[in-house]
Amino acid sequence: MGYRFGRDDVAYLGSAAGSAALADVDRLELTTATHLRDIEQVRRAHGERAASLIETVRLRRKAVVKLPAAGEWLFTDDALQQATPALVARHRAARLAGRAVHDVTCSIGAELAELAPVCPAVIGSDLDDVRLAMAAHNLGVTAASDPERNGLPDNDIGARISVPGRNIVLAKADALTPTTRDTVIIADPARRADGRRTYDPAKLQPPLPDLLAAYAGRDIAVKSAPGLDFDRLAWDGEVEIVSLDGAVREACLWSPGLTTPGITRRATVLDSRGTTTTLTDAAPDDIPDLPPGDWIIDPDGAVVRAGLVRHYAAKHGLWQLDPHIAYLTGDTVPPGMRGFHVEDRFELREKTLRQELARRDCGSLEILVRGIDIDPDALRKKLKLRGSTPYTLVITRIGRAGVVFLCRAVAPTR
Missing domain, CATH: 3.40.50.150 (Vaccinia Virus protein VP39)
Incomplete structure (x- = not known):
């Protein structure tokens, strides 16, 4: 739950004396290993203010990733979350x-x-x-x-x-x-x-x-x-799904007066380098029905949550492995996207996978799963990998059949 701040705490922490005390506490490690020693030191120097000082420094350190310019801000734990x-x-x-x-x-x-x-x-x-x-x-x-x-x-x-x-x-x-x-x-x-x-x-x-x-x-x-059931809500404006650095952060409901007529879904992909890409349901979504290509692409979570997988595929010349699965495939990888180059394809059988991965000297193994009820960690343990070559398994289904693609991951290009 964290420390329960009061108005008196805020007044003190925002004062010159509080600022100086916070600077003093910020010199401490405040780690699990130093916890008891640090608390005792702060109590000796700052008495009853110790808890509010320690919590504020802890929260400021935690806030750096989310709010990098908020170095002198005050928080409660719930408010920061x-x-x-x-x-x-x-x-x-x-x-x-x-x-x-x-x-x-x-x-x-x-x-x-x-x-x-x-x-x-x-x-x-x-x-x-x-x-x-x-x-x-x-x-x-x-x-x-x-x-x-x-x-x-x-x-x-x-x-x-x-x-x-x-x-x-x-x-x-x-x-x-x-x-x-x-x-x-x-x-x-x-x-x-x-x-x-x-x-x-x-x-x-x-x-x-x-x-x-x-x-x-x-x-x-x-x-x-992002997990809210927007169809059940019957929202008549736009639903925007936003991701930051590959992680879906939120959905935002925009009333009709704040969006472009005809747009009901938008995916916005942000990254810390300042790049922003957007996609809406006003874009075309016609894609071909073809066999798997040389590459598999896992679209950004914002695109998936916004229901714009086909729109993304049409924009980049891709198509779906299965019309009900979000994995895309094609002969090229969109700029800025991580791609998985397909080296082989197997039926979903544990014995076959173990033999093939051993034959290829597989060591580290990334396992991506959609449309199949498999625990990647449990499967990785069963495969008993002892090699040195990294691979990625993309496990999914095409129609009713489970299928495994053995891939090499390739970092995003710019």
Whole structure:
């Protein structure tokens, strides 16, 4: 669960004394091996502040990958886990550039930090006093927007709060109670219920159906888990699936006013080098029905989750091994993609695999599986590999038959 921060902790950690204490604690290793020694040292130097100092340094170190520019930020453990990676938030902000935006679940301000440079007015609200205080620290917002000093009885944040010289406003408000007009709404409902991750829209916090009802007719973008059943939701706008460095990070529901007419699905592939590629269901999806080619390609997870495998194949001159399986095949590998060069093909029999891999001096073995119920780790142990040559097995089915492709993996080209 992590340390439970209070408003007093935030005030101290954001002060000159707290900053100096954090710098002192940051010199320690804070590893499992040094845990007891480090805690004792911090307690001797900083007394009752020790727990908040250690937790803040730990969270800052953890945040470096997700929020690389947030070196002096304050976090809670839950808020950091839910925070949008900076590159993903920046991509969303680019789609909203020039609009006034209200993040109704702003938490510690990760979205607001990326919106502020491109939007004329950015409002953040939350019901959590501690997270709002952390957001004020993280964004450099002055005390004029202290949520405890700004009630919202007239349902108009803009009329109640101003921050001279800044376009960021913070306020305490319920996400289900509209408190701004003429703004794009951003929301990120918490995806845990009773301590467990949920994919039920009604169990999100706040519940997704209630959130959409509260802002009916408004332009809205809602972050959600990629595993949500979007067809069941009957969303009439766009569903965008976003991956970062090969890992699917989120889905975003865009209302019709925030997307191009006719687009209902979008895959956005980001990487830390600054490359962005997008694909939508407006692209052609006609592909040939041919035997397996020289290469097998495993499309990015965003493409798969968005249901755009055929569209991706058509764009790159590929086709599917099986119409119900996401693996693609062809005679070339798309730029930037890792490909698997097919060297042989076998029936799915453990004895055959063991003999063939031994004959080829196989040592390390990557196993990719789709459409077949096989545990790659368990299979790898059964194959008893003792060689030195690396291979990749792509295990799937074509029609009803299980099939194994013996491949050599080739790194992405640029």
